[in-house]
Amino acid sequence: MVALAAWAIGLGGAGVAVALAGPVRAGRIELAAVFTVLTLLATPPLMASLAGGLVPVLLPGLLPVLLAAPATFHAFVLARVSDEPIGPRLRRRHLFLPALGVLTATGYMVLSDAQRRIMFVEGELPPGPLPALLALATFALVLVWPVVAGGYVVAIVRLMARYRARLRDRFSNIDRMEMRWVEGFMGLVTLLWLTAAGALLNENLSAAPVRIDGILVLMTGALLVFLMVFSLRGRTTEPVGAADVSDPEKPGLAKYARSALTRDHALQLAGRIDKAMSDDDLHLDPNLSLTRLSRRVGAAPNLVSQTLNDTLGRTFFDYVNDRRIDTAIRWLKETDMSVLDIAIAAGFNSRSTFYKAFSARTGRTPQRYRQDQGST
DSSP: OHHHHHHHHHHHHHHHHHHHHSSOOTTHHHHHHHHHHHHHHTOHHHHHHHOGGGHHHHGGGHHHHHHHHHHHHHHHHHHHHOSSOOOHHHHHHHHHHHHHHHHHHHHHHHSOHHHHHHHHTSOOOOSSHHHHHHHHHHHHHHHHHHHHHHHHHHHHHHHHHHHHHHHHTTBSOOTTTSOTHHHHHHHHHHHHHHHHHHHHHHHHHOSSOOOOHHHHHHHHHHHHHHHHHHTSSOOOOOOOOSOOOOOTTOGGGGGGGGSOOOHHHHHHHHHHHHHHHHHHTGGGOTTOBHHHHHHHHTSOHHHHHHIIIIISOOOHHHHHHHHHHHHHHHHHHHOOOOHHHHHHHTTOSOHHHHHHHHHHHHSSOHHHHHHHHHTO
16 A cells, blocks of 8 residues: 555656646646645555654645645646636636635644544544534535536536537647547546545445545556656647738738628638638648638638638538548549558548548548449
8 A cells, every 4th residue: 555655656746847847838737736636645545654643634634635636637628728718706616615625624733633633543523613513514525525526527528529629620630639638537537536435425424434545546546647648748729819810912801800700701701712722722731720721811710710610511620621532532533542642642640530531421431432433
């Protein structure tokens, strides 16, 4: 148990150092906070072994850490996937439960050493109203925590769904930007949450509680390893605002950045988008983004996105990849290029992405499509 705790604490300390000193800027503080929270939650076994006399003093301090964990995970994911900073009102809401934990932990510091020892070492309730009030507050917070943590899991899932929808409005290749590892992270967090919730409820409600401290420490260490491997990567999205994206050669459409998009303007802009894509084969650029297309047609990114969604009925991602598939189909019919060469030349970043898009569009693999065309 002590060795597991020392391993997890070492991982967490290294994670904090790398998060703060590494090249990744987006969510740096939030990531360091996640590593710190997980590290602190892994300390009780080591605390009991090396500083047993300090357990009654230090253990209450873990209550606000536990209560802050879900909000910390949420803040980290938010920092990685959102362009908008969190507002003061929402920040206060996230701090409410940890603040109650700090207040309760502070109450324990008012107790005498003997009272804290009775509560945290012997597991009994000393006489007096304050210990009873603190025990009741702790019990209530422990019962509320699983519900609040579950709410944060749902909130993070929604954050990721909005993030991926935003990616499809901004980029033509998103397979390296989707942060799929967050699902694995949240899966581990949810498993740890369920296990910890079960342990807390069992410890507080059962007459013969089952100790699973070793399992919790091992799961915490696994979560730290996962974070070390996947989280130390920069955010790949770029902000899309109403900045000046006018093209010097097309000054006439610069006014769209400052005006409402009427139906006539949308149709005109849709025509210019189609013409730019056809004339310059922009879809063949694997790094084509909404911002680059907007600069090419001289309109604000939000207006180009609105035109694609409302007038052409496609996200930017789907619109560009439809054109790439059209090109790939033509090359499969007219050339002897390999499927991989066609995928890369058509603007796809990988063979697997091309296969997925091609099969979704045609219901066949590229090889099967070429065979079918050759037999007709």
